Amino acid sequence: MDLSLSDEQRLLRESVDRFIAETYDADHRRRSAGDPLGFSPAIWKQFADLGWLALPIAEEYGGLGAGSVETGIVMEAFGRGLVSEPYLSTVVIGAGLIAACGSEAQKQAMLPKIADGSLRLAFAHSERAARFDLSKVEAAAMKVADGWRLDGRKTAVLDGHAAGQIIVSARVASDEGTTGKLSLFLVPAGTPGITLRDYARLGGGRACNLDLANVSLAADALLGDGDDALPQIEAVVDHALAALGSEAVGIMQVMFDMTLEYTKVRQQFGRPLSANQVIRHRLADMAMHCDEARSIALRAAVMADAEPVARGRAASGAKAKIGKSARFVAEQSVQLHGAMGVTEELDIGSYFKRLLAFDTLFGGSAHHYRRHAALGGRTTPHA
Amino acid sequence: MDLTFSPQERAFEQEVRDFIAQNLTSEMKRATALTPSVFSDPDIGMAWQRALHEKGWGAPGWPVDQGGPDWTAAQRWIFEAECARAGTPNVNVMGVKMVGPVIIGFGSPEQKNFYLPRILSGEDYWCQGYSEPGSGSDLASLKTRAVRDGDDYVINGTKIWTTHAHHANRMFALVRTNDTERKQDGISFILIDMKSPGITTRPILTIGGDHEVNQVFFDDVRVPVANRVGEEGKGWTYGKYLLEFERGSGIASAKLRDALKTVSDLAESDATGRAIDDPDIGLRMSEIEVDIDTLEMTELRVLSALQTGQNPGAVSSLLKLRVSEIRQAVTRLGVEVIGNDGLYVEPLRPLYRLNETPGIPEEILPVVPEYLNGRAYTIFGGSSEIQRDIVAKMVLGL
Numbered sequence: 001m002d003l004s005l006s007d008e009q010r011l012l013r014e015s016v017d018r019f020i021a022e023t024y025d026a027d028h029r030r031r032s033a034g035d036p037l038g039f040s041p042a043i044w045k046q047f048a049d050l051g052w053l054a055l056p057i058a059e060e061y062g063g064l065g066a067g068s069v070e071t072g073i074v075m076e077a078f079g080r081g082l083v084s085e086p087y088l089s090t091v092v093i094g095a096g097l098i099a100a101c102g103s104e105a106q107k108q109a110m111l112p113k114i115a116d117g118s119l120r121l122a123f124a125h126s127e128r129a130a131r132f133d134l135s136k137v138e139a140a141a142m143k144v145a146d147g148w149r150l151d152g153r154k155t156a157v158l159d160g161h162a163a164g165q166i167i168v169s170a171r172v173a174s175d176e177g178t179t180g181k182l183s184l185f186l187v188p189a190g191t192p193g194i195t196l197r198d199y200a201r202l203g204g205g206r207a208c209n210l211d212l213a214n215v216s217l218a219a220d221a222l223l224g225d226g227d228d229a230l231p232q233i234e235a236v237v238d239h240a241l242a243a244l245g246s247e248a249v250g251i252m253q254v255m256f257d258m259t260l261e262y263t264k265v266r267q268q269f270g271r272p273l274s275a276n277q278v279i280r281h282r283l284a285d286m287a288m289h290c291d292e293a294r295s296i297a298l299r300a301a302v303m304a305d306a307e308p309v310a311r312g313r314a315a316s317g318a319k320a321k322i323g324k325s326a327r328f329v330a331e332q333s334v335q336l337h338g339a340m341g342v343t344e345e346l347d348i349g350s351y352f353k354r355l356l357a358f359d360t361l362f363g364g365s366a367h368h369y370r371r372h373a374a375l376g377g378r379t380t381p382h383a
Numbered sequence: 384m385d386l387t388f389s390p391q392e393r394a395f396e397q398e399v400r401d402f403i404a405q406n407l408t409s410e411m412k413r414a415t416a417l418t419p420s421v422f423s424d425p426d427i428g429m430a431w432q433r434a435l436h437e438k439g440w441g442a443p444g445w446p447v448d449q450g451g452p453d454w455t456a457a458q459r460w461i462f463e464a465e466c467a468r469a470g471t472p473n474v475n476v477m478g479v480k481m482v483g484p485v486i487i488g489f490g491s492p493e494q495k496n497f498y499l500p501r502i503l504s505g506e507d508y509w510c511q512g513y514s515e516p517g518s519g520s521d522l523a524s525l526k527t528r529a530v531r532d533g534d535d536y537v538i539n540g541t542k543i544w545t546t547h548a549h550h551a552n553r554m555f556a557l558v559r560t561n562d563t564e565r566k567q568d569g570i571s572f573i574l575i576d577m578k579s580p581g582i583t584t585r586p587i588l589t590i591g592g593d594h595e596v597n598q599v600f601f602d603d604v605r606v607p608v609a610n611r612v613g614e615e616g617k618g619w620t621y622g623k624y625l626l627e628f629e630r631g632s633g634i635a636s637a638k639l640r641d642a643l644k645t646v647s648d649l650a651e652s653d654a655t656g657r658a659i660d661d662p663d664i665g666l667r668m669s670e671i672e673v674d675i676d677t678l679e680m681t682e683l684r685v686l687s688a689l690q691t692g693q694n695p696g697a698v699s700s701l702l703k704l705r706v707s708e709i710r711q712a713v714t715r716l717g718v719e720v721i722g723n724d725g726l727y728v729e730p731l732r733p734l735y736r737l738n739e740t741p742g743i744p745e746e747i748l749p750v751v752p753e754y755l756n757g758r759a760y761t762i763f764g765g766s767s768e769i770q771r772d773i774v775a776k777m778v779l780g781l
Contacts (some may be wrong), residue, residue: 001385001386001387001388001389001392001457001460001686001687002384002385002687002690002691003384003684003686003687004384004688004691004693005384006384008569009384039587068779069384072567086400157539195425200712260779263610264781274775274781276735277772280771280772280775280779281768281772281775283773283775283779283781284704284770284771284772284774284775284778284779285771285780286776287774287778288701288704291681291701292681292705295677295678295680295681295684296673296676296677296680297679298680298684299676299677301384302385302386303386317669317672317673317676318673320669320670320673320704321673321674321677366666369666369670369673370662370666370669372669372672372673373662373665373666373668373669
């Protein structure tokens with residue numbers, strides 16, 4: 001039982017913290033927000049050089065074989081900098097799906113390219129009617145003579161505009177009818193029949209809606225052997241929930257630190273705001289929410305490779321709890337900044353919007369408390 | 384980084400389980416489940432303390448040369464978790480966890496030799512004399528006065544909210560020995576024999592129907608000067624040390640998890656018409672469980688830091704607030720789960736001595752008293768408002 005960081009983990013944290021502090025500031029964010037790509041390919045290259053894109057990829061595919069705790073360390077720092085590079089889409093989700101479902105040849109072909117920064121991925125799974133139910137997919141993949149034909153409409157595809165390959169989920173059918181199996185397909189950017197409408201994403205970065213109409217794919221576009229991919233999708237999304245939790249912890253910490261500082265400096269009635277007990281108690285509660293978020297995010301990371309029920313409960317519990325805590329810290333940060341808090345002139349608004357996006361991604365608190373309850377199997381004292 | 388225990392720690396876990404299996408009687412277990420107040424009555428609690436003492440586990444936090452078992456932080460965690468899981472009695476902590484460490488830290492050799500073995504064995508039963516009617520949150524304003532007269536102090540005044548004063552044969556108290564400008568500087572820490580002439584104890588019934596706390600009156604009570612711990616006027620420092628002693632080694636999540644399991648078992652039973660099938664109750668059960676998971680991780684973070692010789696830092700200051708709030712959330716959910724049985728009042732105490740069959744299932748009896756008594760969690764030991772003041776000052780530097 002040991003929750004302290006190893007020397008390697010400490011070094012990773014120092015290096016990513018330093019990079020973020022030196023690279024990401026308000027000017028950088030404004031430039032990214034106005035940029036049609038929404039992030040910097042030059043920085044992406046630096047991520048590759050620093051080894052961060054290789055972190056969770058197995059060593060035999062050019063990766064570093066690290067785990068969810070390392071991903072969490074990186075994501076927390078990314079949260080502090082409001083990083084808009086497509087790390088979650090490519091490294092956590094994309095590489096995760098390929099590692100979990102891909103054939104040996106597909107892993108050989110793609111994982112090293114993710115690690116060296118030459119391939120970016122996106123995951124097109126959500127559909128309007130499904131809300132956050134991962135099993136609800138209407139997009140269809142028809143087995144045809146020379147491969148596959150895909151049709152469907154996907155929403156909230158994170159970073160789809162920047163991906164070399166989009167991983168699309170669809171229900172498999174053939175002339176004999178549907179098999180009901182949920183499969184994943186690799187759709188190269190620019191494939192005829194796909195329409196991609198991308199938009200600036202709340203809180204930074206971009207996302208898109210993706211329509212697939214009569215899209216023809218080669219036989220080897222199918223990821224893996226065509227077994228139902230829902231268990232792998234759930235596992236990878238649970239990893240994403242843990243990573244997002246760590247990112248939220250970084251965002252919350254920045255908002256809290258800024259707010260604490262502001263209440264010490266801002267004078268009203270001849271004294272700083274922080275001299276008022278009502279403000280001090282609010283700040284104490286915010287500090288507690290930040291610390292609780294840190295604990296439960298760490299739990300989701302440490303349990304990310306546990307058996308499915310324990311893993312799912314840890315991931316959903318963290319998403320639900322951090323969602324609630326993040327909302328509190330974000331809203332109180334704006335409140336305590338007074339009228340300035342609702343302007344675009346302070347950074348606080350950018351962080352606020354990123355936390356709102358966090359709460360929405362893959363389902364909010366209510367959805368994840370429900371999933372936690374539905375998974376059953378209450379835990380006993382740990383370890 | 385991992386959450387699993389080593390083979391040695393697993394072996395220790397088994398040793399604890401075996402010990403509990405051999406020593407926790409069904410009577411103790413039932414009495415503990417049916418005790419809606421914080422501590423078990425002495426007949427139950429001290430029987431358990433004696434068993435622990437015989438095993439050499441009577442005082443987990445004490446140094447080895449004073450009778451401590453020399454456990455690592457992980458072993459303490461395992462011990463607490465296993466006790467919570469098994470439902471062992473809640474031994475009154477005033478001796479082992481409160482006055483014991485102060486005597487070890489600041490007591491004279493005579494005091495150590497006399498008192499410590501009697502705490503370990505359960506021969507002495509302690510209560511704490513801190514709060515007064517006029518000094519609650521503002522503890523340093525306390526007025527109970529100890530005036531020097533030869534080799535004695537003569538004590539006059541009153542203490543209140545004194546848990547188990549009606550069972551205790553000894554009290555450790557903060558008393559005023561001097562009127563100094565800074566009121567904290569005139570306070571001394573003193574050990575009082577509860578059989579001394581001039582002490583009277585008045586019971587105070589709390590809203591759950593339990594007699595756990597008291598008011599204690601001192602009328603010219605003579606206490607030898609030799610019963611003062613440490614220096615005169617340093618009592619405030621020792622009193623604070625006492626509160627900090629358990630800092631970082633507090634393990635509450637296992638007990639809270641056990642309490643939630645009790646509520647969850649009730650919710651899944653026919654006795655409550657399967658309250659769990661109400662989706663709102665299931666959802667709130669999950670909400671509380673995640674809060675406990677969070678608390679457990681925070682405790683484990685502190686434990687890890689202690690184990691690797693680091694200072695856990697400010698994080699442990701936040702624990703008391705959350706522990707008390709989660710405890711209240713569990714008891715509130717309990718009341719909702721039992722539905723109409725929440726209307727039933729059983730005046731007899733202790734509940735485990737009930738001779739007649741109660742009008743509701745026995746396991747439901749303590750639910751409402753636990754909720755009612757539980758309101759005190761955010762009040763005693765420094766109210767939540769005081770805790771937030773402390774966090775703002777000590778953690779946030781405001």
